[in-house]
Amino acid sequence: MDRIEELARALARFPGIGPRQGKRFVFYLLAAPATERAKLAELIVSLGKEVRQCQDCLRFYNGSVATICNYCSDKTRDDTELMLVEKDQDLSAIERAGTYRGRYFILGGVLTLSGKGAIREKELLKTVGKRLKNSLKEIVLALSATSEGEHTADRVRELLKPYRDQVKISTLGRGLATGSELEYSDAETLRAALTNRK
Ligand SMILES: [Zn+2]
Structure with missing residues (x-):
């Protein structure tokens, strides 16, 4: 296959990137110094x-031993x-807000109303089971204030039903504007949402 086309297609698979942007990236790289391409590779x-x-x-995380x-x-x-977030970037946003001092679990995605998407269900149950033996009292659902976030929260609550008597499940207070993604929320908003969880 044409190398330009091949790379453009590979780049077009990135989240939020389409074929046209994929091609723009390729031509950017072609115009860039060879050292820049080598560094990127x-x-x-x-x-x-x-x-x-x-x-x-x-x-x-960065590391090669732990x-x-x-x-x-x-x-x-x-x-x-234990706080459940959709993705790594959400965890970073919570850490930047600086008030939460508990543990985390990354669901690895959201579920859409049309049945698409996936979350790490098996791993979640394993983690919760393990953490319950280690004094877990509260699970905080920190999902985006979007329909996908709500839908995902419903599924998580259903999954955690067997543990209802042992652990409290709370959600971030809706200081978060409807439709907002956790990743892009400012620290002040996140702190308020954490304090007002219910
Ligand atoms: Zn970890």
């Missing part, structure tokens, strides 16, 4: 080697709280 290759996925929260990330291994964090 190297960074992509190193992702698989120097970035690991945490065995507990399933987030990606099997769990710094949030999961930090003994000063609160084991009684």
Whole structure:
């Protein structure tokens, strides 16, 4: 296949990127110095080697030795709280807000009303089971204030039904504007949403 076409198609698979943008990227790269292309290629290759996925929260982090990330291994964090977020970037937003000191689990996506999408259901149940033995008291659903977020929260509540007597399930207070994604919410809004969880 035509190399330009081949790379353009590969780039078009990125979230939010279509065929036309994919092609724009290719022509940008063709005009860029060879060193820039080499650096980019190297960074992509190193992702698989120097970035690991945490065995507990399933987030990606820099490191080549540990099997769990710094949030999961930090003994000063609160084991009684487990926050469920859609993606790694949401966890970063919560950390930037700076008030939450519990543990995390990354669902890895959302469920759409039309039945598309997937979340890590098996892993979630495993984590909750394990954390219940380790003083877990509250699960905080920190999902986007979108219809997908709501739908995903419903599914998570259904999954966690067997644990209803052992753990409290709360959701972020809707200081978050309807339709807003957690990732793009400012720290002040997130702090308020955390304080007002119900
Ligand atoms: Zn972790």
